[in-house]
Amino acid sequence: MTCWSVNRRSTDYVDGRLRGAEKARVEAHLRGCTRCDMRLQDHGSVRSSLQELPKVKSPLSQRTRLRVIASQERKLILEADGSRLRLLWNDWKFRFQQMMRPFTIPATGGLCSSLVLFGALAFTIGNTTRGAAYEVPVMYASQIDANLVPMELRSSIVLTLSLDGNGRIMDYAFRNGSRAVQGDTTTLQHHDIAVPEIPGVMALAQPVSSDIQISVTPMIFIR
Amino acid sequence: MAHPFFANSGKLSILAGAQSGVSEEDARILRGLRSGIEDAYEELIERYEQQIFGMVYRLLGNQSDASDVVQEVFLKVFRGVSTFREQSSLRTWIYRIAVNEANNHRRWFVRHCKLEVPLEETRPEHPNSIEYTPDPGRSPFEQAMDSETRTLIERALTQINPVFRTAVVLRDVQNLSYEEIAEILQVSLGTVKSRILRGREALRRELTQRPDQGFAEAIA
Numbered sequence: 001m002t003c004w005s006v007n008r009r010s011t012d013y014v015d016g017r018l019r020g021a022e023k024a025r026v027e028a029h030l031r032g033c034t035r036c037d038m039r040l041q042d043h044g045s046v047r048s049s050l051q052e053l054p055k056v057k058s059p060l061s062q063r064t065r066l067r068v069i070a071s072q073e074r075k076l077i078l079e080a081d082g083s084r085l086r087l088l089w090n091d092w093k094f095r096f097q098q099m100m101r102p103f104t105i106p107a108t109g110g111l112c113s114s115l116v117l118f119g120a121l122a123f124t125i126g127n128t129t130r131g132a133a134y135e136v137p138v139m140y141a142s143q144i145d146a147n148l149v150p151m152e153l154r155s156s157i158v159l160t161l162s163l164d165g166n167g168r169i170m171d172y173a174f175r176n177g178s179r180a181v182q183g184d185t186t187t188l189q190h191h192d193i194a195v196p197e198i199p200g201v202m203a204l205a206q207p208v209s210s211d212i213q214i215s216v217t218p219m220i221f222i223r
Numbered sequence: 224m225a226h227p228f229f230a231n232s233g234k235l236s237i238l239a240g241a242q243s244g245v246s247e248e249d250a251r252i253l254r255g256l257r258s259g260i261e262d263a264y265e266e267l268i269e270r271y272e273q274q275i276f277g278m279v280y281r282l283l284g285n286q287s288d289a290s291d292v293v294q295e296v297f298l299k300v301f302r303g304v305s306t307f308r309e310q311s312s313l314r315t316w317i318y319r320i321a322v323n324e325a326n327n328h329r330r331w332f333v334r335h336c337k338l339e340v341p342l343e344e345t346r347p348e349h350p351n352s353i354e355y356t357p358d359p360g361r362s363p364f365e366q367a368m369d370s371e372t373r374t375l376i377e378r379a380l381t382q383i384n385p386v387f388r389t390a391v392v393l394r395d396v397q398n399l400s401y402e403e404i405a406e407i408l409q410v411s412l413g414t415v416k417s418r419i420l421r422g423r424e425a426l427r428r429e430l431t432q433r434p435d436q437g438f439a440e441a442i443a
Contacts, residue, residue, distance in 0.1 A: 011423075014423070047395050049376050050391065050392075050426075053373060055273070062276065066272060069294065069301065074259045078259045091302060
């Protein structure tokens with residue numbers, strides 16, 4: 001028998017599972033091979049040392065915890081009352097809860113912080129009306145003459161402009177007393193209206209479409 | 224009057240045990256667990272808690288980790304008892320769950336906590352923190368020597384490949400048969416023998432540091 005063959009049988013030999021002729025052949029090899037003999041003796045010593053390791057005592061609290069788990073499981077079984085479907089449902093519910101357990105705290109934290117953030121920014125979302133008084137020179141004049149005398153008219157004109165996200169005028173409407181006119185940018189010139197550049201309205205750092213109302217006090221120039 | 228759990232271990236359970244991989248005792252416990260009988264749960268815990276804790280502790284080398292894993296194992300056993308197909312014995316089934324859980328835990332530990340420094344050191348550098356069952360027949364000197372040897376062996380055990388460690392622990396510490404180990408690890412008998420051999424050889428090398436030095440010299 002070669003060293004390789006003995007090595008193959010060493011586990012059985014050390015564990016005392018070899019019998020008869022096979023055992024005798026291994027022992028014959030060991031008598032003539034110090035290296036194999038020493039190795040197998042060491043394996044035997046390793047085995048006996050491991051077997052002699054003292055029994056480890058589990059913590060006292062562990063038994064109590066196991067009893068609590070057992071009690072909860074018993075309750076589920078008794079509640080299911082032999083219904084396999086209900087047991088299966090409980091099992092999947094348990095698996096789902098186990099699966100979600102690591103995500104619960106981060107998800108709750110994320111949800112809370114997003115709610116706080118959304119609540120803080122909610123005021124900037126939606127239709128907000130802001131009143132402002134500007135001296136906006138809106139004028140269309142066909143003739144320039146130094147001798148003209150300005151005269152303020154009693155009626156006022158309310159001009160409503162619909163702006164897109166980039167501050168461009170999409171359409172407009174104005175009311176002049178009882179007269180209401182609607183139109184788009186191509187007809188602005190036709191109604192003798194010149195409007196200065198209006199900055200776009202921003203919400204959440206993004207330009208949004210909006211309506212702007214401009215109250216105009218019309219003036220005429222007479223000679 | 225005897226409790227139905229104990230009174231029912233009759234003809235039917237013997238037949239059930241004979242036809243499947245579970246013994247009559249196992250079948251009785253399983254029946255009790257499936258019916259939610261308290262004594263069955265108590266008996267299962269009584270019978271396997273120490274064994275499973277001992278094995279998991281030897282695989283992980285940490286008491287609190289072992290305790291957590293044992294709880295997971297029993298929870299899985301209680302949960303899985305309705306789907307257990309009884310093709311293997313109850314013991315090998317529970318051991319299989321325990322080995323898998325210990326492996327999962329070790330992998331998780333390696334991935335997440337390898338670089339963490341624990342506040343309370345309970346790793347094998349301080350193996351005395353775990354409580355052992357004392358041997359009243361040993362003198363204080365012998366107990367001190369035993370403690371030294373035990374420390375050496377336990378440290379060596381944590382150093383070897385987990386695959387071989389599992390096989391060696393199941394065979395030499397838990398005293399399971401090759402067939403049971405093959406069933407637990409879901410491998411062939413040849414693989415079991417090979418893993419045990421390589422595990423013992425790795426332990427020998429770890430303990431002696433030099434392959435040519437004898438084990439007895441190393442621990443003397």
